[in-house]
Amino acid sequence: VPNDLNDIDAAVIARLRGVSTATLTTILYGKGLKNVFMRGVRPIAPGKPNMVGPAYTLRMIPAREDIDNLFERDSRTDLQRITTETVPPGAVLVVDSRGDTGAASGGALLARRMAYRGVAGIVTDGGFRDSPEIGRLAMPAFQVAPSAPPVLVRHHPEDVQIPIGCGGVSVRPGDIIVGDDEGIVVIPKHLAEEVAEAAVRKEDIECFIASEITGGRSVMGLYPPDAAALGEYEAWVAAGRPTQQPTKGQQ
Amino acid sequence: VPNDLNDIDAAVIARLRGVSTATLTTILYGKGLKNVFMRGVRPIAPGKPNMVGPAYTLRMIPAREDIDNLFERDSRTDLQRITTETVPPGAVLVVDSRGDTGAASGGALLARRMAYRGVAGIVTDGGFRDSPEIGRLAMPAFQVAPSAPPVLVRHHPEDVQIPIGCGGVSVRPGDIIVGDDEGIVVIPKHLAEEVAEAAVRKEDIECFIASEITGGRSVMGLYPPDAAALGEYEAWVAAGRPTQQPTKGQQ
Amino acid sequence: VPNDLNDIDAAVIARLRGVSTATLTTILYGKGLKNVFMRGVRPIAPGKPNMVGPAYTLRMIPAREDIDNLFERDSRTDLQRITTETVPPGAVLVVDSRGDTGAASGGALLARRMAYRGVAGIVTDGGFRDSPEIGRLAMPAFQVAPSAPPVLVRHHPEDVQIPIGCGGVSVRPGDIIVGDDEGIVVIPKHLAEEVAEAAVRKEDIECFIASEITGGRSVMGLYPPDAAALGEYEAWVAAGRPTQQPTKGQQ
Amino acid sequence: VPNDLNDIDAAVIARLRGVSTATLTTILYGKGLKNVFMRGVRPIAPGKPNMVGPAYTLRMIPAREDIDNLFERDSRTDLQRITTETVPPGAVLVVDSRGDTGAASGGALLARRMAYRGVAGIVTDGGFRDSPEIGRLAMPAFQVAPSAPPVLVRHHPEDVQIPIGCGGVSVRPGDIIVGDDEGIVVIPKHLAEEVAEAAVRKEDIECFIASEITGGRSVMGLYPPDAAALGEYEAWVAAGRPTQQPTKGQQ
Amino acid sequence: VPNDLNDIDAAVIARLRGVSTATLTTILYGKGLKNVFMRGVRPIAPGKPNMVGPAYTLRMIPAREDIDNLFERDSRTDLQRITTETVPPGAVLVVDSRGDTGAASGGALLARRMAYRGVAGIVTDGGFRDSPEIGRLAMPAFQVAPSAPPVLVRHHPEDVQIPIGCGGVSVRPGDIIVGDDEGIVVIPKHLAEEVAEAAVRKEDIECFIASEITGGRSVMGLYPPDAAALGEYEAWVAAGRPTQQPTKGQQ
Amino acid sequence: VPNDLNDIDAAVIARLRGVSTATLTTILYGKGLKNVFMRGVRPIAPGKPNMVGPAYTLRMIPAREDIDNLFERDSRTDLQRITTETVPPGAVLVVDSRGDTGAASGGALLARRMAYRGVAGIVTDGGFRDSPEIGRLAMPAFQVAPSAPPVLVRHHPEDVQIPIGCGGVSVRPGDIIVGDDEGIVVIPKHLAEEVAEAAVRKEDIECFIASEITGGRSVMGLYPPDAAALGEYEAWVAAGRPTQQPTKGQQ
8 A cells, every 4th residue: 555645746735725626627627627517516514725735545335244244344454444553644545335325424523533644635436424514624635425334334444545437537546636615626646736726826826817807807708817917917916916705615 | 478576575585584384384285386496406606695586588499400500600699698687687587498408598608698787597498508607696597406507508599588397387578586595486467466475474483383393392383373372472562572592594 | 002102111212212223234234133223214304313213114115097196185084184193203204205305205394293192203215395494493304415395206004014025124013213314224123222231341342442542542453352352441441431532323 | 806897997997008108198197197117127038919908016126034934935824925816817916025026026927817807917026036937927926136136035925905105106096007019008097088098099190100201291380280280180080091101009 | 599400500400419418528628628518318219320410409407386287378389399399400409408307398299299200309408208108219418307387387388499408518519419218418519520520439448349359359548549559440441441330329 | 466366256146136235234134234235326217127246346436636637538448437348247346436326437348348358247336438328238236326527527437446435335246236126235245145045035035915905904914923923934835926926026
């Protein structure tokens, strides 16, 4: 199990914390990537800061009654518990639950442990149990719908750190996961740096545009900005962004 | 593009602001209209005043890669931007997105512009991007689910101000759209005045019924009110509605 | 129509008020019951105390236009109103709506009456109308999605107090219904006492585990607890639970 | 358990055997009934004569593991077997399976027994097991999708001969069920006679129209027929239907 | 209403009759078009020759009870009948039914008339009524599922010959529609000629590959063909395709 | 990549060829396995002999545009082609397509090669392209729905011979896959021998029961057989099964 965190630039992570998933999907669209936003995966408790970190993947397959039996499980050999103890601080645990919310993909005690260990967040295209309690942790969590039944009613943890699908999107270990109140975007690792940079600039321009719109200006020529509007933006930046207003994730 | 706002009575709009979508569906059911409430369309940010206004329609069709290309779009010819600048103040923009939440039906900058222009609200049976930011505008917005990807990943804006379907309901330009925390009802334009009047009266009667129930009375004979109960209601009105309590949208 | 409340031990109800649906599904899983958590049924207004009570069932079938006509309905013979007046205080009304949210399964006036009468809560696998108003009642209500249209657009109340399905789960009159912010679990009546007892103990152990995790301990050996950890738990209990922290439904 | 067959006129049954479900839905629409065609319920083996008979209903609720155990079932007390032996010859067994195809609603041995007993057909909004074998019986069977798992994995037979929903349609014992290769229509019992008569006449007119269309005539004025076209139809009937061609279920 | 058939080359139509929708989606994928195959739309009666022709579009919106009334319809003004008489011979009628199979998008009498008039085929992302009868026409028809209820229970014909969505795919008047037993592909008009040519060549190569596989050859190097295999293909063509075997739509 | 075929007893395979998936799900239910029948997976071309063989698994994940490009694919390194050449004769290829029918999971040329190599069958919970052509091969194929678009529009072949989910069921390499016209059942490898034996006996008993029912006998006491009926069965066997009739897959 490799640790993909070593080679992630902290500045990239920091930039991605300040931009929205909407902006990131636009930048990725510009690079030909159209399927990067997970379907139906939402924050348990909105209003937290953006979640950003490299993906650490867990793959569930359907449970089978002769293999999966809750009361015989050994905490020292169960793959889900091993994952809880080994997902690196700063990483985002992404669980491929095949879109099945019929049983939990995990619960509050394991989430609490991961939060303690510094994990950046947890994501499933199924559901968590104890989701109200998980929502009260500082660590963000994303799911399709809450699901109380124990994991092994539906899911068997089978693999760690292999490429998976989650919410219909390809997730490879080390891809950068960004989550905000709208949902989850997956950025291929090799694109993270340039995407982060382009997204920060795009949001800065949109911040200028928002201030112009707030002042009563039409979107014609302004959004997307034509050459004249871009010139005004540059002047606005040079002037210290005098009319900046909160947008996107800023509250 | 006609402006259907000229012939809408401000008193009708005002009455509709004070009643719930539940009451309106009942009145419309009494007139033989059973399919007037959009399926799955909810407010981005509940708790705002009722949204009321004539429908201004925009129809999306599926995007096609050789036609829809985000980075070549011209703000002066793009139909969605033209719509943003031409939807009349007081109107509700209703977007037929074919129920597809795989990409956005619009975003915060256009919403901000429409809010500035006095648009009464925006509705899609798809999803908006930047939905947390849109939710912070005073102008209400309704969608099925948030969707970060850019519009042209799935949608091509094709027509303005033609009859459409939205959330499974027929919407013709000028039909009156009412939205509250439960969702969206569409009132055919020619029925708006009588529906508004009947709805106000029905809610007044229900206000009386609610006060009686709060006082411990059985619903037998009371709801729906028999002749005796209607008499009591009239007396209650004559007495100045002494026991009125908050119901429906009133908080 | 029998009253199944007479033979429910108040102590069992009280115990169930203090545990989560997640814990209850685990205990029931241990008894071989895997299909006890309703699919897609959520609280209208989260944050209320747990709902607990014996099921009182109402079965809807699809409406038929020649039978179901809102404006001819007589409050004294309509089955839904009779149910409203006869569901026992302390019971939970569970409505089999066949998962159909195309029209309401009930509304605020009947809910208000049931709340006055001391009904413990109301549940449907369809939707309620006036749901924002219902959400402001102290009595909890659970549904799949709000639905403004009047009941008889889709539903005909046909039977009371017979076994039903709701949210994909078997519900027999008198089964114990427990609802929290995650959803609804159905406990067969004959198991309620032992399940309640086991759940309270399980949550007490998990409370100890949570405090250990908060203190930085690994889940290995701890969750599920091995013999040594169970011994520590017993000592922790004997010491008066010195490190207890809020979990589950406790806020 | 009443036998609703005694009071069904054989001539009505015979007429309904000769018309299509499409024609019947039109006639029922004319009487204000719009929700009479089951959603998603299709013949296992198309190409058989129309199925017609009064509904005999069976209601399934979700199975519960402590109640439903295949290997302890007693053929003499199991409700599904009792139903198999008591559904009257000529009747159609309609099973409310809540749209759940996760396990069978019945299988070939019970179907074979009902076919021997002269049952007119079997219908479920779930699925049958041994469906290829059932399809080889002369007795028609209708389902949503085949489903091999044994009944009790999902279903518990709970009631016989009470009103149910099936495929989203109200079915009351004794309602007349008609099935062809397109699906299933439910005719309220009290309307059966007049609906049958109107349907036969409508199909006769459409037979004339089809022959005219085959001869190259435009549908303008012809379909629906105006007064002149109706006069031509009457003449065509008087002339012995000289150009009659196979339509609808006729092959 | 323009007739888009004049400028379609008969040779292109002929070439497209000989290739499969699978091959066409590959060629279109090579041109950057990934969303060209309708979801869930299948032939009513498989086994007919390929359907090929320019799209003639009809748009349905949801019906409204005060507008749509079957028994007052006038055959001379009803848009669906006008369309039946005006869709050009050789064209394919494509109906945008919003994926709603709750009522028919058309029936056998109109289909029979269009077949007589030489229409190449009919397509809906809803369902047809009288579908068994339609299936017996020589003219192919494609739908999601059969649907007996009359059109106006759900659909109002609103527009002809405007761009629509059908089965999730953009369809503009004049786009070339190709249907085989697998489903429907939409080819943008301006690409039809080059796509047809490339598809014919691709299928010829695949015919060679199929014959090689039938002879026992590995797919390594063969599929897709490397330079050597392409050389063998050219030789095979030069030799008169000595081992040709039926593939794709050929039976 | 292990070859799991070496240790499969040919007699077990032969027995499983003679029994139905319905019978097998019953036997597995008796061993506590309730989730063994794939959801929605059907034969492309019904009427072929049962498919039986050990599972050889292929896992697809969502495609990503910068990785998956059809026209740069090399037949010698593409995982799907390698799988085509390495899946052992007698095995069943089972493809985890995440239930996504938006693009093909494979096509006719690879299927033709596998058929030549003696592969027992192919299964996906997505769809195949060229499915009519695949249906004409002797080798059976099972899918959810046909899907013409090329594989890489949606799927990236990622892994071979690891445990997967398919149609909601756990499939481990070497598990025995049985397919008939009803669908697909997965038998855990370690249970295959005893399940096969029990299934053969159960079908023999049901063959006796079917002959009794055909002779007019009630199912009471007969199905499931009580001790007396089992005695009759034994006598029937001893007498050479004089009344045997075709059941299940026998035609």
